[in-house]
Amino acid sequence: MICLGLIGLGQAAQILHIPNIEKMENKFEITAVADISKNLTNYIADKYRVPHRFTDGMDLIGCPDVDAVMVMSPGDHAEFAIAALEAGKHVFIEKPMTSSLESLEKLLEVKRRHPDQIAMVGYCRRYNDSFMKMKELLQADSRPISYVRARTIILEGPWYLDNTWHEHKADDLDPAGRELMNRRMFEEIDRVLGGNTSHAQQMAYLLMTASGCHILSAIRELIGLPKAIRSAVVSPNGMQFSLVFEYDNFNMVFEEMNDQEIVEFDEAIEIYQGDRKMLLEYDTPYIRYLPSKLTVSELDCGQAKTTVYGPHYHDMFANELLEFYRCVTTHDTPKCDVFDAAEDVKLYIDVAKMMK
Ligand SMILES: NC(=O)c1ccc[n+]([C@@H]2O[C@H](COP(=O)([O-])OP(=O)(O)OC[C@H]3O[C@@H](n4cnc5c(N)ncnc54)[C@H](O)[C@@H]3O)[C@@H](O)[C@H]2O)c1
Known part of the structure; x- marks a missing residue:
């Protein structure tokens, strides 16, 4: 069972991913959620009976009950992805992974130092x-x-x-x-x-x-x-x-x-x-x-x-989550990892x- 922490609880979380995570109940459990909107965080945490709730994604990353982080906030995702890897967690990063070459290089450098953790990018197509x-x-x-x-x-x-x-x-x-x-x-x-x-x-x-x-x-x-x-x-x-x-x-x-x-x-x-x-x-x-x-x-x-x-x-979103699960549990590298997405x-x- 992979304990998931979700950062960013908008459209991508609610429409694309949470419905699939819920269905894969023998593979994933949502143990923490975070959004800068306190109301939305409370709504999702209550609806899905999530034990830990935060309004700062960095606090979620530090939560010991989280094995893997899904980054679904807007903009550049490098900061959360880097923090997740540094905290020893796997990370699923919604596209686009990063917007600048500087944050890209930092993320790749951190990933190289954490070869055993999965860092997958959500190119669902x-x-x-x-x-x-x-x-x-x-x-x-x-x-x-x-x-x-x-x-x-x-x-x-x-x-x-x-x-x-x-x-x-x-x-x-x-x-x-x-x-x-x-x-x-x-x-x-x-x-x-x-x-x-x-x-x-x-x-x-x-x-x-x-x-x-x-x-x-x-x-x-x-x-x-x-x-x-x-x-x-x-x-x-x-x-x-x-x-x-x-x-x-x-x-x-x-x-x-x-x-x-x-x-x-x-x-x-x-x-x-x-x-x-x-x-x-x-x-x-x-x-x-x-x-x-x-x-x-x-x-x-x-x-x-x-x-x-x-x-x-x-469903392609289910397929990509299953691939994330497979890679986390077998230590295989996903085809859409951060080095692939860097291109x-x-x-x-x-x-x-x-x-x-
Ligand atoms: N794979 C796909 O087909 C697909 C589809 C839609 C969106 N996405 C991606 O998912 C990500 C989110 O898109 P969306 O449509 O859900 O956006 P959205 O605006 O609907 O939701 C984003 C949520 O993140 C929250 N947020 C903003 N800054 C935050 C922060 N610093 N920490 C925590 N939460 C924060 C917002 O309050 C909002 O609830 C984007 O990267 C987008 O490109 C992917």
Whole structure:
């Protein structure tokens, strides 16, 4: 049994992780929760009968009844992750892991000193069954890749969440404090991107590290890092951007848009390999237990053939938690560990710098 401490009790905790943790009652027990909102902390601690409650994540990390910490607060997660590792705990870090190269280096240095503790990053799309099937088919086939395109067109507001899960919101946070945190966040982004950044560039960086990062990381797992970033074009409000990455013999294009008026979530990865095209669609960022599928179109004895793999019913958030459990209990290294995620952090910064 792994005793879990949860830091940050908002949407990710309430909608993505706590429901799965509750179901895995023979693997995990929530022994501590922490949020800067006292009301929200009390609500979650009472609802799930959690013995220890804190309004400071550092106090939770020091709690002796916690074996592993899940970091689900906003912003840069390095400080909590470092403290958890230094305190001898395993850590599951929601993406994005860190926002600056300095905090990234500190985190990696601490992880190197704690090789026996697991430090896993929550790139849930990479634990989706259809994604894993796509990778398996890609590795088993010698047809060279000729083109890759991918997108994250995001709407995840009322159409999704209000119809599926109830989220209890913090109602006791000081608006001036929130305002200050927001301002600091933009100042930090400006610093990380080298100063003199436009608002559009900052917004696009936030968008990419909040949602596009899933697909960019998934693509890196499938085909590796690009040789070069050829173009990164951002819209005036920073809510849309288009990227072209150069690989050895092909290009990869990625587009992202956040438009809360679109009544459809549209996220996909398409890989072209001669006569074969694989299409992986993620129908939802959040709705739980919707099956996923992989569609493969190719030539078979001169005839067009389409094969659908799936529907796959495993929930990707459950898959990633099971992987965290497996690694903590077997001392295996998760594929999405901090060293793997470091590649993404550097890529996001390089991309955002080109968005000027
Ligand atoms: N894997 C995914 O698909 C996915 C989806 C959503 C969010 N996330 C990630 O999860 C993290 C949280 O996102 P969210 O949507 O839950 O945000 P949220 O704003 O809904 O919740 C964050 C919570 O953290 C609390 N908080 C803020 N600062 C804190 C601190 N210093 N210590 C403790 N608590 C603090 C806030 O009061 C709030 O309750 C982000 O890193 C986000 O990128 C991942």
